[in-house]
Amino acid sequence: GGGQAVQPGGGQQEQKHDQGAVEGGDGAWKSANEVVGVNGEFLALHPVVGELYGKEVLFFVSDMEGGEGGRDIYYATYQGDGVYGDPVNLGPSINTPDNEETPFWFDGTLYFSSDGYPSLGGLDIFYSVWDGSDWSTPVNMGKAYNSPADERYFRLFDDGYQGFFTSNRPEGRSIGGKTCCDDIYGFTIARRYVDLLAGTFDENKKPLLGSTIELIDETAVAAGEDGSIVKSPAAKSNAVGFDLQFNHEYRVIATHPDYYPDTVSFNTNGITDSKTIKQYLYLRPKPKLPDSVTVFIDEAIVMENILYDFDDDKITDRAEIDLEIIYGIMKDNPTMKVELGSHTDARGDDNYNMDLSQRRAESARRWLMRKGITRDRIIARGYGETQPKVIDSVYAKRFDFLKEGDILTEEFINALPTEEQREIAHQLNRRTEFKIIEGPTSIRMKITRPATQSENDRGSNIGSERTQNDPPVIDRRSSLYGQTDLKGVPIMQFKQRSYNLGSVKKGEKRSFTYTFVNRGDTDLVIDLISACDCTSTNQEELIGKVFKPGQGGTIKVTFDSTDKDESETIDIDIYLRNNDKQGNPIVEMLQYSFDIE
Structure with missing residues (x-):
């Protein structure tokens, strides 16, 4: 593409000089043409393109009549096609009765040389800032650039951080005399940061x-x-x-x-x-909690990791941290009986929350029963939202927006200033408490820290499928869950352990199946399939049957809703004739749920 460049009209001689322009294109410059509008019977020197009032202008130096005296700086507005408007003197804000020369425009600032302002001697470099309507008072750029000699042709590039100017200062390299001729000096400005x-x-x-x-x-x-x-x-x-x-x-x-x-x-x-x-x-240190605490009979202790997702009763991976501790205590104290009390937050219907808390407590009890703790040693009790959490000194130190003695009622929580604080308070209400009701009057109990829960941790991998070549996965609804030595033990792996039957009309029957494969290295034998009276199975054809490693079977289930009046989750317990490495019977659990219309 083509371009246009302004060509200066000459040097210092007192004779007529005109401004010209050349066009470039196709790898070569064309012949020079006179710039229309800025030339006349006067000197026209040092052209440079700039911008004023939002339009492109040409700054240049002239000694035309009507100026401030000597050589002044003018501008002419570009009108297109190489034509400029009438020259306009920059006036006394810039020009003096002496000489102003070699203007340069950069980012709203005009740099020029002058011998009409107080200086270090000769022509010094000055600058003035254009604010859109007026020029600021010219400022001498100081000893970093100026000397007692003449400094001219100040220029900037590289976003204004590098530049050069000319000077005839005595230390130059001219061979014609100490100040006869100009040398070029370069400089670098440190970038602001x-x-x-x-x-x-x-x-x-x-x-x-x-x-x-x-x-x-x-x-x-x-x-x-x-x-x-x-x-x-x-x-x-x-x-x-x-x-x-x-x-x-x-x-x-x-x-x-x-x-x-x-x-x-x-x-x-x-x-x-x-x-x-x-x-x-x-940073202030968080309080260091003790590693263990003495628990007395009838004293409720919150198991901090037995927390539940909103509107859910499934045991999560993090909950098993605390359930393992309870299991260890009860195993070491065979006469101990405990209460597992589950509490909900205040959101939702009162009756529904009471039912939800009962289901949560029963989930924790079932987990312990699968580990071998008998049912009569565990009371599962749901309190719903009837007993809001009372903040003790430990929780007051942990959460700076709570203080000791605060009761997390619905009114208290709703008055908290942030959604995050309100959600924390609701979660503190959704808790499970451990209480000794019979047996030793006191025990020393390990304290666990709240664990970090993965977004995907929901307590089960229901519906997941694995091929025969995959390693066996022990579901948490199996009494083998958590055991590491599984040699010589049958592993009853189900394709699906849970069903949601959805809405069921009272009196309606629903049939479905569970399929399984023996993924262990020894024979698997079913001893008993136990469920409520509403559930019938094909256990007659399965009890006593030997399933070799790699062999599978199907458990057929029929649900009769005749005697059901409300929604429920039903457990189906499968007892094997096989024992685990600790000598305990292996028990597998299946579940299904329904809503009664």
């Missing part, structure tokens, strides 16, 4: 290792952008650095697993020079 150094410390102002520091650009977030950057210091460091933007609002959050977080806000508004901002964050 603003950054952050953030460090974490404990209350004693000692460096705190192992923290995570997050920087949030609030200005970017307000504009709908992703303004978060998270960094972790190096292994032996407590500090990290971030690059910042000028005139932005920021927030820094420091976290540590054993400390409460700390937050600080700041901004870079008004910063004009390069600067490193330092922010120190001081």
